[in-house]
Amino acid sequence: MALQDRGKAELAVAYLMIIAGLILVLVVFRYSIDAYHNYKVSLPEAASSLEALLAGGAEVLLDLLVRIAFLGMALAAGSVLLARGVDLLKGVRGK
DSSP states (O other): OHHHHHHHHHHHHHHHHHHHHHHHHHHHHHHHHHHHHHOOOOOOSSOSSHHHHHHHHHHHHHHHHHHHHHHHHHHHHHHHHHHHHHHHHHHHHHO
């Protein structure tokens, strides 16, 4: 009886991991599509010097880098959850 309950618990955990991974991947996809369509570069219009222009450009690039890193980490976490959930599901079904 305990083995049967353990199998049901593992099956539930596998499905939860798959669902959480899919939701995370879909949220990242939706956020990245939204950011792509709505992104506008905000550089200073009249820079008084080359240093001010480069500083403004560096700020934009740093902002983009942080956004891409966040999306990459979230996508990696969703992919790992999805893969581990599928592996666990295969293990439970194979018993």
